[in-house]
Structure formats: structure tokens, C-alpha cells
Amino acid sequence: MDDHSWKILELLQQNARLPFSEIGRQVGLSAPAVAERVRRMEEAGIIQGYRAIVDPNKLGYTLEVFIRAEVTHSNHHAAIRFISELPNVLEFWNLTGRDGYQIRAVFRSVQELEQMLNQKLGVYGTTTTALVLSKPVAFRALTKEQSS
Numbered sequence: 001m002d003d004h005s006w007k008i009l010e011l012l013q014q015n016a017r018l019p020f021s022e023i024g025r026q027v028g029l030s031a032p033a034v035a036e037r038v039r040r041m042e043e044a045g046i047i048q049g050y051r052a053i054v055d056p057n058k059l060g061y062t063l064e065v066f067i068r069a070e071v072t073h074s075n076h077h078a079a080i081r082f083i084s085e086l087p088n089v090l091e092f093w094n095l096t097g098r099d100g101y102q103i104r105a106v107f108r109s110v111q112e113l114e115q116m117l118n119q120k121l122g123v124y125g126t127t128t129t130a131l132v133l134s135k136p137v138a139f140r141a142l143t144k145e146q147s148s
Contacts (some may be wrong), residue, residue: 001046002103004029005037006144008054013141016050031112049073053139056090064115068099071125076100079124080133088116 001009004019007027020031024110027034041047056064061069071079083092083103091104113129121127 001144003144005041008034008037009041010141010143012047049096056106058131060108060132061088063110064105065105065107065113066130066132067101067103067105067117068130069101069103069121069125070127071101079080083121083125086116106121122125 002025008023011023011026014031020034023029024031024034030035038047069079069083070093079101080094083089083101086105088105088107089103090106093100093102096098105113117127117129
């Protein structure tokens with residue numbers, strides 16, 4: 001990864017719909033050269049995909065939460081399968097430490113959250129839920145400076 005590739009990667013993280021010609025203009029390469037570098041980063045698995053960033057609040061999901069879950073070993077595989085299929089779950093991590101799972105989820109109401117915690121997730125273990133108040137850093141692109 002040279003400086004040009006890092007800059008291309010940074011620009012794509014900020015706006016994946018940016019045309020190769022515009023990226024090339026900003027990094028000092030031709031559009032075909034940018035396309036070739038992007039193709040190589042995709043093939044290497046550096047770029048894993050492209051997606052739209054959606055505001056859940058605009059779709060009626062007014063609560064965003066982080067749920068830490070402590071699940072017993074005997075429930076581990078069933079819990080992973082169950083949590084992975086919950087439609088409200090946006091991200092789900094299996095971690096080290098006492099709270100083995102960290103879940104980011106959205107809900108339309110406190111009642112919907114309560115129902116999921118008590119009637120569904122609570123079956124697998126204990127949970128601690130934190131409500132998101134704001135996002136001082138909602139997204140940050142990975143840059144060359146961070147890798148140094």
C-alpha cells in the first residue's frame with residue numbers, strides 16, 4: 001500500500017460513489033490506474049464491500065443501544081445463532097472477558113427493547129444495556145497515519 005492507494009482507500013471510505021475520474025484527479029492518477037488499484041484492493045480483501053449508510057432514526061428507530069451480554073458456556077452456540085438472526089441487531093461482537101457479547105441494536109420504542117431483553121435475550125444469560133445519547137464520532141475513515 002503506497003501513498004496513492006491509501007488516499008484512494010480514504011476517499012472511498014468517505015464516499016464509495018465517487019467516480020474513479022474524480023479520485024484520480026484528487027490523487028494524481030488516471031481513472032484506469034485508480035480502477036486497477038481498487039480492483040487489487042478488492043481482490044486482496046482490503047475492500048470488502050460497499051454500502052449505503054442509513055439513519056435509523058429517520059426510519060422510526062428512535063432508540064439505539066449497546067447491550068453487553070454474559071452468556072453461560074452451555075448457551076454459547078445457541079445464543080450466537082439467535083442473536084445473529086435478530087432483525088434489530090446492527091452489529092454483534094464476540095469478545096473476551098466476562099461480558100462475552102457486545103450488541104449494537106435499534107428499536108422503535110422502549111417497549112420493543114424491553115420485550116427483546118426480557119422475552120428473548122434474557123433466556124441466554126444476563127444483560128446490561130446502555131442507551132446511545134449522541135455520537136461525537138459517528139464514523140472515521142481508516143488512514144495511513146493510523147497504520148503507522
